[in-house]
Amino acid sequence: MDPDPSGPTVGALMSSDPILVWPDTPVSEIAEILDRAGITGVPVVDWNGYLVGVVSQTDLLRVRATEDLWADWSRLNAGHIMSRPVLTVTVDTPVEEAVRLMESRRVHRLVVVADDGESPVGVLSATDLVRTMVDRAD
Amino acid sequence: MMTGRMARPTVASMMTISPVVIAQDAAIAGAAELLAGHEISGLPVVDADAHLVGVISQTDLVRLRGTSLPWAGWHGLLVRDVMSFPAWTIDSQASLDEAARQMSDEGINRLIVVDDHQTPIGVISESDLLREIAEACDDC
Numbered sequence: 001m002d003p004d005p006s007g008p009t010v011g012a013l014m015s016s017d018p019i020l021v022w023p024d025t026p027v028s029e030i031a032e033i034l035d036r037a038g039i040t041g042v043p044v045v046d047w048n049g050y051l052v053g054v055v056s057q058t059d060l061l062r063v064r065a066t067e068d069l070w071a072d073w074s075r076l077n078a079g080h081i082m083s084r085p086v087l088t089v090t091v092d093t094p095v096e097e098a099v100r101l102m103e104s105r106r107v108h109r110l111v112v113v114a115d116d117g118e119s120p121v122g123v124l125s126a127t128d129l130v131r132t133m134v135d136r137a138d
Numbered sequence: 139m140m141t142g143r144m145a146r147p148t149v150a151s152m153m154t155i156s157p158v159v160i161a162q163d164a165a166i167a168g169a170a171e172l173l174a175g176h177e178i179s180g181l182p183v184v185d186a187d188a189h190l191v192g193v194i195s196q197t198d199l200v201r202l203r204g205t206s207l208p209w210a211g212w213h214g215l216l217v218r219d220v221m222s223f224p225a226w227t228i229d230s231q232a233s234l235d236e237a238a239r240q241m242s243d244e245g246i247n248r249l250i251v252v253d254d255h256q257t258p259i260g261v262i263s264e265s266d267l268l269r270e271i272a273e274a275c276d277d278c
Contacts, residue, residue, distance in 0.1 A: 028272075035272040038177065040264070057264040058247075064271055065235075065242035103204030108196070126179070126196035129203055133170040 010098050011091030013132060014112050014122035020045050023052060023079030027063065030055050030078060040127075043086070043111045043120045044078045050118040051111055053082030058108075088113045089124065095132075098124055149237050150230040152270050153251055153260035159184050162191050162218035166202070169194045169217050179265070182250050182258040183221045189256040192223030195247065225250045230260060234270055237262055 021030055021042050033042060034057060041056035059081050063069040069076065089098050089110045098110055102124075112122035159182045160169055172181060173196060180195030198220050202212055228237055228249040237249055241264065251260035 031268055031272040035265075035269050040179070057268050058242075060271060061238055061264055061267055062242050064267060065238040099200060099204045103201050126200050127174075127177075130170050130196050130199050131174045133167070133199060133203065134174045 008095045008132075009091060010089050010093045010095060010110075010112055010122075010124050013095060013128045014091070014124045015128060016122045018043055018111075018120055018123045020049075020120060021055065021078050022047070023077065023082070025078045026074075027055070027060060027076045027078065027081060028074065031060055034060070040125065041109050041123070043123065044082045045120060049120075051086055051088065051113060051120050053078070053084040054086050054109070054111065055082045056108065059083060086111050088117070090115070091121065095129075099129060102126065102129075147234045147270065148230065149228055149232050149234065149249075149251060149262050150260070152234060152266045153230065153262040154266065155260050157182060157250075157258055157261040159188075159258055160194065160217055161186070162216065162221070164217045166199075166212055166215040166217060166220055169220075170199060173199070179263065180248050180261075182225060182261065183217055183223075184258065190225050190227070190250055190252050190258050192218070192221035193225045193248065193250065194221040197247070198222055227252055228262065234267060238267055241267070 019042050021044050023044055041054050043051055044053040046052050055078050063081055087105055087107055087110050089112055109123050109125040111120050112124055113119060114121050158172055158176055160172055162183050162185055180193050182190055183192040183194050185191050194217050202220050226246055226249050230251045248261055248263040250258050253259050
């Protein structure tokens, strides 16, 4: 399954076909999407499908915790609160390298982009990594 | 409405009650199994008397995974070697506003609710607050 002696790559662990939102998607809609899908963050793409940011639970929580932003909740959209630039990897990035990136930059997910460097094809999350630690324990 | 006054939503209203906990002397693989099996991002760590001593989260495991420690090496580790401590706690009667502020200010993803004996009785996480936000805004 894994002929590469240097170890598994991101493509083997990531969640494919991620849910995407646009910069003008309302934050209330994003809260519902995350809650319903049981995920912790979504990539934000422009109308060309190019990655422009990420909105995570933590970004939404920051709004909830900031009185002025919370008062404006119904008028906020992804473009207002998204984190950027986004840390990206490709399907060929070694998992070990991706883990070090997540750890050193203190993020819970990396967006996996196509060869063009801009189109999201997946998300690698802390959840995906912890799952592999269970498998390895067997 | 019984009182005619809007009740302030509390931590108790959204927290996970009787949360899954793990012993500080459990093997680290056991923590990974609990997190993955219950689809949660972190859990309270307790000592032999069921007192809260820390929290172990996905973040702690990713940090471990990112070290140069060989794969075989982390099998021998115990939860207490990897957990974050002390754990951040909050009163069950605190407001959700306060919980959100504390998590946001401290950059953490969950708070533990303990009883008078320091035994964990609840966990409130970012996901719980997200659920509250999503529900609160049904009529936005």
